[in-house]
Amino acid sequence: MSDVPLSEAPPPWTCARCGEPLTLGEIEVAYLGSAFPVKLWHCKRCRLVLIPEELAQGRMLEVEKMLEDK
Amino acid sequence: MDQKELHALEAQCTQEHAPPCTAACPIHVDVRGMLAAVAADHFDAALALLTKRLPFPGIIGRVCEQPCRAACNRKDLGDALMIAALERACAAYGAPPPPKRRLPGRGKRIAVVGGGLSGVTVAHDLARKGHRVTLFEATERLGGTLWETSEDVLPRDLLTGELTQALSDGVEVKLNTPVTTALLDALHADFDAVYLGVGQGPKADFARELLAGVAPDTFTTPREGVFAAGRAIAARPTFIESISTGQRAAISIDRYLQRVSLTASREHEGAYITQLYTNLGGIAPVPVIRPTAPAAGYTRAEAVQEAQRCLQCECLECVKACAYLQHYGSYPKQYVRQIYNNLSIVMGTRQFNTLINSCSLCGLCGEICPYDLNMATICHEARQTMVAQDRMPPSAHEFALRDMAFSNGAAARLARPAPGSERCDYIFFPGCQLSASAPEHVERAYADLREMLPNVGLLLGCCGAPANWAGRSDLFAEAQAAFRADYAALGGGQVILACSTCYQMFKTHLPDVPALSLWELFSEHGLPPSAAAPRSLPGPLAVHDPCTTRHESAIHESVRQLLREMGLRIEELPFNRERTECCSYGGLMWLANREVAETVVQRRIAEQPLDYVTYCAMCRDFFADRQKPTLHLLDILYEDDLTARAMRPGPRFSQRHDNRARLKRRLLTELWEEPMSEPPAIPIQLLLSEEVAARVEKRLILEEDIREVIAYAERTGNRFHNPQTGHFLASHRPANVTYWVEYTPVDDGYQIHNAYSHRMEIVMQPEKAE
Numbered sequence: 001m002s003d004v005p006l007s008e009a010p011p012p013w014t015c016a017r018c019g020e021p022l023t024l025g026e027i028e029v030a031y032l033g034s035a036f037p038v039k040l041w042h043c044k045r046c047r048l049v050l051i052p053e054e055l056a057q058g059r060m061l062e063v064e065k066m067l068e069d070k
Numbered sequence: 071m072d073q074k075e076l077h078a079l080e081a082q083c084t085q086e087h088a089p090p091c092t093a094a095c096p097i098h099v100d101v102r103g104m105l106a107a108v109a110a111d112h113f114d115a116a117l118a119l120l121t122k123r124l125p126f127p128g129i130i131g132r133v134c135e136q137p138c139r140a141a142c143n144r145k146d147l148g149d150a151l152m153i154a155a156l157e158r159a160c161a162a163y164g165a166p167p168p169p170k171r172r173l174p175g176r177g178k179r180i181a182v183v184g185g186g187l188s189g190v191t192v193a194h195d196l197a198r199k200g201h202r203v204t205l206f207e208a209t210e211r212l213g214g215t216l217w218e219t220s221e222d223v224l225p226r227d228l229l230t231g232e233l234t235q236a237l238s239d240g241v242e243v244k245l246n247t248p249v250t251t252a253l254l255d256a257l258h259a260d261f262d263a264v265y266l267g268v269g270q271g272p273k274a275d276f277a278r279e280l281l282a283g284v285a286p287d288t289f290t291t292p293r294e295g296v297f298a299a300g301r302a303i304a305a306r307p308t309f310i311e312s313i314s315t316g317q318r319a320a321i322s323i324d325r326y327l328q329r330v331s332l333t334a335s336r337e338h339e340g341a342y343i344t345q346l347y348t349n350l351g352g353i354a355p356v357p358v359i360r361p362t363a364p365a366a367g368y369t370r371a372e373a374v375q376e377a378q379r380c381l382q383c384e385c386l387e388c389v390k391a392c393a394y395l396q397h398y399g400s401y402p403k404q405y406v407r408q409i410y411n412n413l414s415i416v417m418g419t420r421q422f423n424t425l426i427n428s429c430s431l432c433g434l435c436g437e438i439c440p441y442d443l444n445m446a447t448i449c450h451e452a453r454q455t456m457v458a459q460d461r462m463p464p465s466a467h468e469f470a471l472r473d474m475a476f477s478n479g480a481a482a483r484l485a486r487p488a489p490g491s492e493r494c495d496y497i498f499f500p501g502c503q504l505s506a507s508a509p510e511h512v513e514r515a516y517a518d519l520r521e522m523l524p525n526v527g528l529l530l531g532c533c534g535a536p537a538n539w540a541g542r543s544d545l546f547a548e549a550q551a552a553f554r555a556d557y558a559a560l561g562g563g564q565v566i567l568a569c570s571t572c573y574q575m576f577k578t579h580l581p582d583v584p585a586l587s588l589w590e591l592f593s594e595h596g597l598p599p600s601a602a603a604p605r606s607l608p609g610p611l612a613v614h615d616p617c618t619t620r621h622e623s624a625i626h627e628s629v630r631q632l633l634r635e636m637g638l639r640i641e642e643l644p645f646n647r648e649r650t651e652c653c654s655y656g657g658l659m660w661l662a663n664r665e666v667a668e669t670v671v672q673r674r675i676a677e678q679p680l681d682y683v684t685y686c687a688m689c690r691d692f693f694a695d696r697q698k699p700t701l702h703l704l705d706i707l708y709e710d711d712l713t714a715r716a717m718r719p720g721p722r723f724s725q726r727h728d729n730r731a732r733l734k735r736r737l738l739t740e741l742w743e744e745p746m747s748e749p750p751a752i753p754i755q756l757l758l759s760e761e762v763a764a765r766v767e768k769r770l771i772l773e774e775d776i777r778e779v780i781a782y783a784e785r786t787g788n789r790f791h792n793p794q795t796g797h798f799l800a801s802h803r804p805a806n807v808t809y810w811v812e813y814t815p816v817d818d819g820y821q822i823h824n825a826y827s828h829r830m831e832i833v834m835q836p837e838k839a840e
């Protein structure tokens with residue numbers, strides 16, 4: 001899923017707890033035993049990760065469906 | 071499903087069987103394919119199809135006895151297709167396909183005795199197979215009895231032309247060479263095999279004994295290596311039979327020379343009766359086209375016109391009736407194999423999972439199929455197999471299973487004897503969907519039942535159908551065990567069911583529990599006491615029978631009787647009673663394949679311009695949600711403003727949960743004066759605009775999921791903040807799905823801007839800053 005063309009523009013979100021702007025970094029997501037690296041925005045301090053709607057309802061959903069048929 | 075079951079199921083679908091014309095044709099010309107090509111003015115393609123089976127299209131197009139026509143499905147609809155005349159047109163207007171190449175020589179020598187149609191056929195076929203053939207003809211010309219046909223019908227140059235052409239490659243022709251007993255002995259010694267195509271009459275005398283002993287399927291004679299067919303042995307001495315038996319004798323000779331079985335897999339050689347069913351209903355007669363100049367045969371345009379009368383016979387009855395079967399572009403014979411293959415995959419993509427999960431299990435196909443092939447049973451079993459193999463996509467049915475768990479959980483399930491009674495003579499089991507859609511009707515019906523009958527207990531819950539449909543035998547067994555436990559605790563009694571799916575589940579899986587439908591009960595005992603007073607009734611309504619009542623004719627009758635008793639005029643849908651269609655809720659089709667489900671429900675509501683009346687809460691809600699005014703039978707019994715009621719959209723999923731929970735709470739406190747021990751849902755007030763509510767509904771996110779996210783975010787502080795809009799964004803994963811909610815706290819609760827979900831999980835967290 002690392003081929004997901006995520007917009008590199010920082011999202012409008014900040015970490016509500018730390019008040020920090022988010023940073024982009026590689027994070028691993030998994031489903032049904034398959035793991036994928038994906039670049040996601042997150043809070044560097046408390047490690048809260050943002051999964052944006054476009055990703056969840058788009059590419060992620062596709063990959064989920066694909067893995068379910070494996 | 072094992073191989074054997076697969077083959078048995080495949081054999082049940084006859085869609086791939088030959089059309090009647092081809093089956094009746096002794097040499098099985100692909101008439102349907104040929105006529106399709108002619109109808110499209112593609113004579114080259116048509117001739118190519120014809121010559122696959124027939125080496126002499128020009129001759130046969132003029133002289134064929136056409137047993138195919140007697141079988142043609144058009145015969146009572148404007149007369150059978152003029153098949154031979156169309157073959158003649160193919161020969162006239164199509165470019166002959168390039169001659170098929172002979173197989174490499176195989177060094178075997180065959181003597182063919184007789185240059186009539188069968189002999190020429192045998193010589194031609196065996197030469198093509200790479201054998202060296204010598205043909206002995208007693209007279210000075212090839213063609214035998216063909217010469218008895220008048221010259222107007224069969225021009226002589228065409229006769230000799232086609233026969234000579236057929237033998238041009240690999241056959242040595244010896245004319246004026248009568249064969250005698252002595253010569254036959256010599257041929258038998260000299261050649262690897264001998265074929266006798268000697269016709270009838272004195273000229274065949276020398277072989278009389280051999281001909282008398284011909285085996286009808288393999289065309290062997292009592293003498294090893296000698297074969298015979300054609301008119302000499304024909305039950306029906308026709309030209310086309312001579313070609314047919316000649317072709318089959320050639321197959322035997324070739325097998326004999328290869329020393330393989332002469333008898334293996336030779337079924338359906340020669341004319342037979344097809345099992346292909348073709349529905350001829352609604353087909354208008356079209357008169358046969360006759361050539362304006364009969365001697366010249368059809369003009370090109372006439373041939374095209376005549377070929378267009380061909381019905382292109384096929385079955386596809388089930389496919390025409392079922393949008394799901396149509397959606398996948400094929401038919402059950404293929405689907406069965408795809409399903410079988412899908413279940414057998416060890417590694418790789420199971421591309422037919424969705425196909426298996428999309429069937430509504432309604433069983434209409436099985437009702438329609440002339441051979442009773444029922445995809446419902448096949449798909450249902452396949453689902454159970456997938457679950458057992460641990461290959462069922464988790465997302466396929468989870469939402470419905472959660473819904474069922476809710477109905478059977480503490481918040482909604484309830485089992486009580488009638489207030490003030492100890493035992494139950496009856497138990498009202500309204501079903502989870504009626505309680506979700508019209509809880510007030512459940513209450514009212516329960517009150518009526520208590521007035522009508524002694525000791526009516528109540529059992530709120532789900533019969534387990536979603537688990538059954540999902541192939542989850544484990545969860546289904548659990549739901550049934552829960553019922554049995556409650557039933558035993560209530561002390562038994564007759565169960566009164568208001569949902570036809572419950573009824574089907576009870577009847578099939580709890581056959582020992584006495585059950586009857588609410589509709590049968592009302593039609594026997596009279597209208598319920600609280601039934602609405604006479605009021606202005608809508609015009610005629612069309613009755614939609616829920617698909618789970620397919621085989622319940624007693625229910626069909628009761629419902630119609632009740633409707634009439636209420637003063638309604640009813641009309642029947644084209645697909646009704648045992649041929650009724652699913653609303654798309656059945657089998658969890660709506661969840662597994664929304665696209666197909668939408669087609670199914672849209673098709674159903676478009677079948678009749680009248681408003682519908684039905685007796686399943688799900689069917690009603692599905693139709694009304696798509697702007698088809700639809701009444702539930704209980705609406706007619708209990709509601710005053712039927713126009714408004716028919717348009718009422720079904721409650722949203724979250725509302726359905728609330729309705730069930732509230733029904734339990736209210737009945738408990740009002741009828742049994744018991745407090746509800748279970749705490750109500752998380753007390754968080756949500757504000758959703760219509761648009762957001764609809765979006766969230768489509769994404770199968772419930773308000774209770776949203777509440778959990780907010781409770782979690784507010785408790786832990788794990789949330790994002792958008793300084794521009796002031797919105798918060800947070801997520802929570804209570805089980806297999808992560809829910810995200812974008813919200814703003816407001817005075818009296820939370821304004822919800824958006825919600826979405828995913829199943830993937832974050833497994834490796836980002837590194838923490840130093």
Ligand code: SF4
Pocket residue numbers: 082083084085347385386387388389401402403438439440441442443
């Ligand atoms: S109705 Fe359907 S399953 Fe039955 S023979 Fe016809 S195409 Fe096959």
Ligand code: SF4
Pocket residue numbers: 089090091092101102105141142143144151379380381382383
């Ligand atoms: S209508 Fe066409 S396909 Fe059907 S039997 Fe006649 S020729 Fe064959």
Ligand code: SF4
Pocket residue numbers: 391392393394395429430431432433434435436444445446652
């Ligand atoms: S939806 Fe009904 S008619 Fe269609 S295949 Fe399934 S059981 Fe048969």
Ligand SMILES: [Zn+2]
Pocket residue numbers: 015016017018019020043044045046047048
């Ligand atoms: Zn933080």
